[in-house]
Amino acid sequence: MSKFEFPPSIKSRPIYGTLEPRKGPAHLLIADAVGAEAIIEVATPEMMRTAHIIYIPKGTEFSEKLRALNPAQYYEGASYAASVSRIHKVLGDAKMGLQVYLAGTEGMMGQAQLEATNAGIPHSAIQLEHRGSVARRMQCVHCKGITEDVEVDPFVCSHCGLNLFVRDHYSRRIAAYQGVCIDAEDLGNVPPSKGIYE
Numbered sequence: 001m002s003k004f005e006f007p008p009s010i011k012s013r014p015i016y017g018t019l020e021p022r023k024g025p026a027h028l029l030i031a032d033a034v035g036a037e038a039i040i041e042v043a044t045p046e047m048m049r050t051a052h053i054i055y056i057p058k059g060t061e062f063s064e065k066l067r068a069l070n071p072a073q074y075y076e077g078a079s080y081a082a083s084v085s086r087i088h089k090v091l092g093d094a095k096m097g098l099q100v101y102l103a104g105t106e107g108m109m110g111q112a113q114l115e116a117t118n119a120g121i122p123h124s125a126i127q128l129e130h131r132g133s134v135a136r137r138m139q140c141v142h143c144k145g146i147t148e149d150v151e152v153d154p155f156v157c158s159h160c161g162l163n164l165f166v167r168d169h170y171s172r173r174i175a176a177y178q179g180v181c182i183d184a185e186d187l188g189n190v191p192p193s194k195g196i197y198e
Contacts, residue, residue: 004134007197009168014106016130024099024125027051028090029071030112032080034132035104036062042101043069052090054083056108080108087112091119100126107137107148110175117172134197139176140164146176152193154182163190 006016019042027047031039036055040062043051051071056079057063067074077083091098100116102109109128116126135149145159153166157179164179171178183189 003131004197006130006134012170013168014110014128014170016109016128019101019103019127019129021047022099022127025050025095025097027099027101028054028094028116029101029103030054030083030087030108031066031102032056032104032108032132033058033060034062035102035108035129036060036066038103038129038131039101040065040069043071045070048072054086054090056080056083056104080111084111084115087115088119091116091121094119094121098125101129102126103129104131105133105135106130107135107175110137110170110172114172114175136166136196137176138164138166138179139171139174141178141180146174147179150177150179151196153196154190154193155179166196 019038021042021044027050029039029051048069048071052073053066053071054075055066056077063076075086100121102112113126135151138147138150140157140160142162143160145157147158154163157164162181163183165182167178169178
């Protein structure tokens with residue numbers, strides 16, 4: 001139920017795999033919502049001895065199961081924004097060989113991956129597994145505002161109010177998909193919204 005098979009798309013669209021345990025001196029595991037399932041599935045006792053789990057529940061009930069894995073450190077945040085200072089601290093203190101595991105929604109994984117690469121973690125040390133919501137983090141190409149958790153196409157920009165077409169073009173630089181005005185040439189001619197993957 002929590003896994004989704006993404007349809008083929010353009011090259012800039014992220015591709016997600018399945019988390020696998022890797023050898024390394026330390027492990028940073030970040031998950032939101034049902035992404036916790038992937039962390040539970042990949043965890044080994046050896047990994048947990050040097051693991052730091054950062055979890056954002058979003059109303060789910062996986063906290064006790066994650067704590068039961070006995071990680072070296074565990075942090076639970078109310079939101080990604082509330083957790084980002086902890087992520088910065090862990091990445092800032094990281095030593096060579098840190099393995100990073102991201103699981104959950106595209107919005108959280110994209111932002112956490114951006115933080116990790118900005119901290120100097122190589123792409124080869126970062127694994128991503130999508131679980132849960134297929135809502136997107138969208139940037140309006142006109143006003144540059146970010147709208148979180150977009151589930152329909154077209155949608156209204158939460159910043160400038162333009163009707164935006166949900167594109168598959170993804171920017172790793174800002175960890176968001178791009179939305180472009182759908183009725184620029186024919187103002188008001190906007191098709192009914194439907195689910196992004198309908």
